[in-house]
Amino acid sequence: MLVAIVVHFALAAVLPLVARRYGRAAFVVGALAPAGTLVYALARAGEALADTPPLETAAWAPAIGLEFTARFDELAVLLILLISGVGTIVLGYYAGYAKVGDHRTAARDSALLVTFAGAMLGLVLADDVLSLYLFWELTTLCSFLLVGGDGLRKRLRQSATQALLVTTFGGLAMLLGLVLLGTAAGTLRISEILADPPGGGVVTAALLLILLGALTKSAQVPFHPWLPSAMVAPTPVSAYLHAAAMVKAGVYLVARFSPAFADHPAWWIPVVGCGLWTMLLGGFRALRQYDLKTLLAYGTISQLGFLMVMLGIGTWMSALAAGTLILAHGLFKSALFLTVGIIDKRTGTRDIRELSGLGGRWRVLTTLTTLALLSMAGLPPLLGFLGKEVALEALLHGGPVDMVACVGVVAGSVLTVAYSLRFLRGAFARKPDVAPPPSVPCGRVMTALVAVPSLAGLVLALAPGLIEPIEAGYADRYGSDPGYHLALWHGFTPPLALSVGIVVAGYLVHRYAGLQRLGGRVPSGLQAQNWYTASVDGLEHVAHGVTGRTQVGSLPVYLGVILTTLVVVPGAGLLAGGVEFGALRLFDNGLQVPLAVLVLAAAVTSLVARRRLTAVLLTGVVGYGIGAWFVVDGGADLALAQFLVETLTLVVFVFVIRRFPPRFTQNREYIPGRWVKAVVAGVAGTFVAVLAVLYSGYTHGMPEASREYIERAEDETGATNVVNAIIVDFRAFDTIGEIAVLAVAATGAASLILARSRKRTGGDGTSDEPGVAEGTDPVGGRDEAEESGDAGAVRSARARDTGPGDGPEPEVTS
Known part of the structure; x- marks a missing residue:
């Protein structure tokens, strides 16, 4: 796996040269690295399920104990399926999405996407805290550059800067937390920390700091506004970074440390509380969005909150649900973002108020998008349904906290069904009062690439045994297996009844016009974007004040x-x-x-x-x-x-x-x-x-x-x-x-x-100073005159020193 990481970075270094000569083909060449990594990971997936997962170590400063250790376990395999699988699809898709002849954009984005894929691969494989932080911040830097693009428009710069500030702030807090945790445990190896977790007040502070990094990266409330703002990036970038990969980094961090600290109040209370708040707020804000990408961005925020809740519960069943939902979310959300890219490129708009009749023209794409939306809404026979069924099963058989979480998850799922229907109707339905856009083909290659993640959600739901060993292997860290297995049918159970009620309630919310108008309305004082703006303005004001009082030219x-x-x-x-x-x-x-x-x-x-x-x-x-x-x-x-x-x-x-x-x-x-x-x-x-x-x-x-x-x-x-x-x-x-x-x-x-x-x-051996003989020091003459006390000599020496028109002697203060 160490070679796979290096290959990503090496290939990214040569992609600008490929793009300069072959243009968009650089994206196809760049897809070779994640594709090869995916094949290699699948071939070795059985080793990851062993009691002792494979370890690979590269020492880069052995005298002081600094090394990079890659640990290939179940959680790493699960994330590699998304990082490398979706990364291969997105890079191939970008080859058709990019403008013909725009070699500069192809060079920049192809290299950055492959670099990002390598950084995410290193992040999920890292088994020491310093390497984890290094790759964590590398993903932040790649995101900043990809969102900012060429930086010519102010909105691009503002959105990229916001994403950078928020995630870097969380990353620095996370670094401090990891160092404190490693110091308390006596080791920087993550596997050793989790095997024998330390305790004490320092650990409590460390866990809160680590969670701060996870919450900012995964766009949890109140740090979520950076994600909708980042939708100014090209749609393939959003499909990869902001649906499948980067936002999963925070989820991955929580998933990595939860087996050891799930029962710690400083861990599960913020995770479950912020997760529920995020799920509800994201779904509520999505009800009012007209831009398809922004709608999906708020939907992503809501789904990430759902994942956080399940990881915070900290049981075997909730961990199995989280693993299933992580994979399901990456698949259906990447397919939906890629669909938006086709709609935007072919029609010139993403506004649902300007779209009409695309479902009758693009039947294949509409079918594939419907499958992805059904998976997001949690309907059978798709992978999203399996994940939601396990989640409800886990929450219904828990304690009071689990029941409160169950109510929040049900409410959030209702909103998910409502904004899924809003997306489907807004993008593909015929609207009598809207003129349909010009008839253009949606593109076979790009549609085929949308089909891969969309149909994967269907196949994995019909054959859950393909992924259950990986997810169950991760869940075993939370306790013993209760004998539950992933399946589309478990009989008439309370989770099934709740699922039916969720679908019906979601349809009613979608159809009721009053709720649609109410949806997304948040008082100005409670909008997190205003908090961010006020924080940045306040920081700038303080900086100006401090600078004005310290940088005074003295x-x-x-x-x-x-x-x-x-x-x-x-x-x-x-x-x-x-x-x-x-x-x-x-x-x-x-x-x-x-x-x-x-x-x-x-x-x-x-x-x-x-x-x-x-x-x-x-x-x-x-x-x-x-x-x-x-x-x-x-x-x-x-x-x-x-x-x-x-x-x-x-x-x-x-x-x-x-x-x-x-x-x-x-x-x-x-x-x-x-x-x-x-x-x-x-x-x-x-x-x-x-x-x-x-x-x-x-x-x-x-x-x-x-x-x-x-x-x-x-x-x-x-x-x-x-x-x-x-x-x-x-x-x-x-x-x-x-x-x-x-x-x-x-x-x-x-x-x-x-x-x-x-x-x-004067350059010719003669003095060019008036009244001064060659070899005579005017300053020295003035000093001698002052020391002798001769006032006339002093005035003469000063006159020779200053010269005519030089003015009075300058005052120099210390």
């Missing part, structure tokens, strides 16, 4: 913010405790004491220096003193680098300040915020000094990296000096970067010297 403010953060963040961790410090020593070498006194004296003196050159020289003394410390401590290499950098810095400073007045601001009696700056600088300096002294005494064993450096230095690099081995061999790229920095600094210093020399000599 170096002291910038330094103050940095230093305050330096004190607050590590200081909070230090005060929290948890770090044991060793014994403190005053010094290790007698030479450290005078060097420390020299450095401190130079630092303090530089603060009160009135001349710029004096302050720069004192700063240089600090740097050279630190270099001398390195020599005393045995770090000759570090000392050499410090001396070089300090020398270059000093040269640059000297040539820069020659263009400034020799003294700092004359009036130093009042500087705005002077004492605030002093306090911030003093506290930060004291904190860093104390922290350095404390951590210098921290001896809690040698880090693993340090041990590896010492053990490998002589054998692998031939160096007996470990520091040399690190600089020249182990971290050679860092050294190259540092050399580049030194080269740039030296070039800058040389440029200043040469520029100054050309300005003074």
Whole structure:
């Protein structure tokens, strides 16, 4: 399976080249990767049902335990059927849907769809939390690019950005939850966490954070508005990402962790509660939609809520129902989205108020779409009916919570029947007051591709034994098998009676005009889209406020913010405790004491220096003193680098300040915020000094990296000096970067010297500065005049320095 993931990414890399030459054929070539994966997964499906599923591991940082482990179990097989099966169909369909000659779109979308398929494959196979998060965010990025398209229209950019913000927010929360859960369990392997789930308050917080990621990705209330907005994407993209694959990522995450945490209140209460709310709200909003894709989007939201409810119940029967419904939903919803694509491409509209008479013209497509709608509504003999029957059976034989959930599921199913009839009538029925669109064929190839998922729902319902072992294998993680089997007929049972009542009630809701007008009406204050808009606007307002108060063009403010953060963040961790410090020593070498006194004296003196050159020289003394410390401590290499950098810095400073007045601001009696700056600088300096002294005494064993450096230095690099081995061999790229920095600094210093020399000599060996003899320093002359106290000489030197028309000496504040 690791090879299958790599093949997806490798093929995606070459598809733009294929599209540039062959156009839409790139989609057909791209379909080879998911098609091959599907065949391979089906061939090995029996291994996934074993007690110990196959594992494949690829270590990418073994020294620190980072690796990618693929676990091929029942749940992975179930999701691969959708990811690879529907992915193959959608890519083939896109070859006929895309515009002829639009090679740019074909290159972009074919590569992104195959990349997305590989990311989803890695997501469902990942058995470690870090790899799972990596593939999770890769699907988010692909979705953003596919929804945004070329980005030329504002609506595309807004919809893509909304999907990115919402799902990325959930993904970051999920990452924190996974890390907390892995830390509590003592392992990052998902299978090991589920085999021995940890407990405690940290786990409760971790589960809530993980659920936040799942709810955002699967468009659960109140995070659902991004999914209808994403319908601006091309219909094949919606059929794959927003019906079969991406929105299933959140469902998959819940399905993966539910066997271990289904009885945890922090897990099942949010899952069941949000699932019921989402199922009802999605179905209610779908009743009022006129755009077929938007109608299906709200229907998808409703169905995803149904799946969440069944996974949250956490019993063997509910898990079997969830597995059946996951497969059924992917099949009928992808078929319906592909049907909408045909209608839109052939008629030029998706608005049901403008469609009429398509059922009589496109009889085959109408039949296939009807089968998909019947499966969505839960009517026999289709896979959706099997899933709904198992769900009702699971809820009717449970406790009070299950009965409440059963009432919500029945109400949501009634709405599902109503919007399914709305879709069928709106898309294919003849309307007396609407003129039929021009007669055009629907296309045999595209219709044939719609037939695959539509008829698959029928075949699997007639032969449930093909998929029951996979779904039952997953359900066995929740408990023992009660002896229930998937079948179209179980006799006259309460679930069958409820199914009949659901169909009748759904038909009445569809026919009653008053409910149709009421459907979808949600008060403005309760609309989640308004919440999203208000949240983004509020965040932008806060960002503007913070930026306006911190990015003010003042170096002291910038330094103050940095230093305050330096004190607050590590200081909070230090005060929290948890770090044991060793014994403190005053010094290790007698030479450290005078060097420390020299450095401190130079630092303090530089603060009160009135001349710029004096302050720069004192700063240089600090740097050279630190270099001398390195020599005393045995770090000759570090000392050499410090001396070089300090020398270059000093040269640059000297040539820069020659263009400034020799003294700092004359009036130093009042500087705005002077004492605030002093306090911030003093506290930060004291904190860093104390922290350095404390951590210098921290001896809690040698880090693993340090041990590896010492053990490998002589054998692998031939160096007996470990520091040399690190600089020249182990971290050679860092050294190259540092050399580049030194080269740039030296070039800058040389440029200043040469520029100054050309300005003074005029390029021909003669001075171009008025009143200054060759080889005379005007700034130095001015300094000497000031030091001598000769007022006339001072005025003359200033006149020579500024020149005519230069104006008064500039005031420079610190």
